[in-house]
Amino acid sequence: xxxxxxxxxxxxxxxxxxxxxxxxxxxxxxxxxxxxxxxxxxxxxxxxxxxxxxxxxxxxxxxxxxxxxxxxxxxxxxxxxxxxxxxxxxxxxxxxxxxxxxxxxxxxxxxxxxxxxxxxxxxxxxxxxxxxxxxxxxxxxxxxxxxxxxxxxxxxxxxxxxxxxxxxxxxxxxxxxxxxxxxxxxxxxxxxxxxxxxxxxxxxxxxxxxxxxxxxxx
Amino acid sequence: xxxxxxxxxxxxxxxxxxxxxxxxxxxxxxxxxxxxxxxxxxxxxxxxxxxxxxxxxxxxxxxxxxxxxxxxxxxxxxxxxxxxxxxxxxxxxxxxxxxxxxxxxxxxxxxxxxxxxxxxxxxxxxxxxxxxxxxxxxxxxxxxxxxxxxxxxxxxxxxxxxxxxxxxxxxxxxxxxxxxxxxxxxxxxxxxxxxxxxxxxxxxxxxxxxxxxxxxxxxxxxxxxxxxxxx
Numbered sequence: 001x002x003x004x005x006x007x008x009x010x011x012x013x014x015x016x017x018x019x020x021x022x023x024x025x026x027x028x029x030x031x032x033x034x035x036x037x038x039x040x041x042x043x044x045x046x047x048x049x050x051x052x053x054x055x056x057x058x059x060x061x062x063x064x065x066x067x068x069x070x071x072x073x074x075x076x077x078x079x080x081x082x083x084x085x086x087x088x089x090x091x092x093x094x095x096x097x098x099x100x101x102x103x104x105x106x107x108x109x110x111x112x113x114x115x116x117x118x119x120x121x122x123x124x125x126x127x128x129x130x131x132x133x134x135x136x137x138x139x140x141x142x143x144x145x146x147x148x149x150x151x152x153x154x155x156x157x158x159x160x161x162x163x164x165x166x167x168x169x170x171x172x173x174x175x176x177x178x179x180x181x182x183x184x185x186x187x188x189x190x191x192x193x194x195x196x197x198x199x200x201x202x203x204x205x206x207x208x209x210x211x212x213x214x215x216x217x218x
Numbered sequence: 219x220x221x222x223x224x225x226x227x228x229x230x231x232x233x234x235x236x237x238x239x240x241x242x243x244x245x246x247x248x249x250x251x252x253x254x255x256x257x258x259x260x261x262x263x264x265x266x267x268x269x270x271x272x273x274x275x276x277x278x279x280x281x282x283x284x285x286x287x288x289x290x291x292x293x294x295x296x297x298x299x300x301x302x303x304x305x306x307x308x309x310x311x312x313x314x315x316x317x318x319x320x321x322x323x324x325x326x327x328x329x330x331x332x333x334x335x336x337x338x339x340x341x342x343x344x345x346x347x348x349x350x351x352x353x354x355x356x357x358x359x360x361x362x363x364x365x366x367x368x369x370x371x372x373x374x375x376x377x378x379x380x381x382x383x384x385x386x387x388x389x390x391x392x393x394x395x396x397x398x399x400x401x402x403x404x405x406x407x408x409x410x411x412x413x414x415x416x417x418x419x420x421x422x423x424x425x426x427x428x429x430x431x432x433x434x435x436x437x438x439x440x441x442x443x444x445x446x447x448x449x
Contacts, residue, residue: 047244048391058446063439064389070245071445083394085326088319121303124295130319133338164342
């Protein structure tokens with residue numbers, strides 16, 4: 001089973017040379033720490049920055065330079081700043097190659113719910129609906145089951161949706177799965193020490209297992 | 219074309235109860251903090267505020283919420299504010315949550331003179347309820363209307379007396395698109411200079427969009443999530 005860092009490490013392997021990548025809040029943010037040094041990747045922050053760098057050293061924080069999680073960050077050489085409309089313009093126009101975000105639920109046809117729980121204080125969708133509606137390559141980083149032990153990989157989402165038919169790949173503490181175009185979670189890899197049966201038990205939606213499922217290498 | 223006013227108090231002197239205001243900033247970054255302080259001291263009420271966020275309890279739009287000056291918020295994300303949550307749950311405050319890109323682009327459309335835009339954001343979700351959907355090239359899009367705001371209030375780094383504006387780093391965020399979108403636009407700046415001192419090639423908001431400008435004194439520039447790494 002993977003911890004959060006492990007999920008981030010595995011997702012980092014999906015980041016390819018030349019990609020522009022948008023990372024959501026939570027586990028996705030950790031992915032930046034594991035992108036191989038020998039590839040060229042530019043991080044987009046939807047509040048208006050390409051070329052996001054690491055957190056600043058103490059004493060070097062700039063209140064005018066933050067990421068979409070409102071954390072102080074730095075700008076790398078070659079970065080570019082722009083307004084919010086242009087930021088979502090490049091997202092809508094599919095210039096961003098990969099979007100990695102968290103979720104509360106994903107359905108077997110790629111629907112995602114990650115912004116609202118009825119009866120609880122709703123904070124808003126931020127940029128998530130724009131990202132999932134436009135991005136062609138969306139990876140979800142999340143736990144396989146919720147705190148109550150219920151599967152988050154479902155036949156249909158039960159929570160209000162953020163977007164439909166959009167998630168392509170899911171990485172959890174148990175597995176790597178593709179969401180197939182015709183529906184279903186195809187099991188690609190098992191986390192170290194996790195069996196196919198463990199994954200079947202934790203997956204409420206249609207799970208497709210073909211042949212030997214390799215253990216992931218991270 | 220001298221648009222300089224004495225300060226925030228003069229800049230907001232004709233804002234009336236019940237008006238719709240746009241306020242720039244992303245969280246507390248690039249926030250028109252001086253004009254918000256003047257609004258908080260003004261007693262103007264029943265405001266509809268279009269802003270990406272709702273500030274924190276004791277800073278930014280949170281100050282207007284604390285004074286019960288806001289009737290409705292139109293935002294994409296409103297966490298980090300306990301008073302906001304209280305007013306929302308008690309029904310004192312109306313809130314319309316919209317996707318961040320939709321918010322920005324509805325501002326942009328207003329500034330470009332375009333009545334509506336089509337975006338895929340929100341298709342298949344509750345955001346789409348009651349809205350016109352059009353299919354282009356096999357994909358569904360929602361029609362979203364350009365904003366209509368009485369005042370836009372923005373913060374820039376530098377500006378000249380003609381209203382030309384330059385922003386700094388990610389404090390740019392919603393400010394340029396909101397500056398374009400108000401019937402009246404108020405800009406507060408850290409540095410106010412004479413025409414000719416800003417390079418025309420480097421201006422982000424042309425002065426034609428700006429009606430009033432003033433220099434704010436002593437910017438607090440609070441940091442919402444101070445995050446650092448070890449040396």
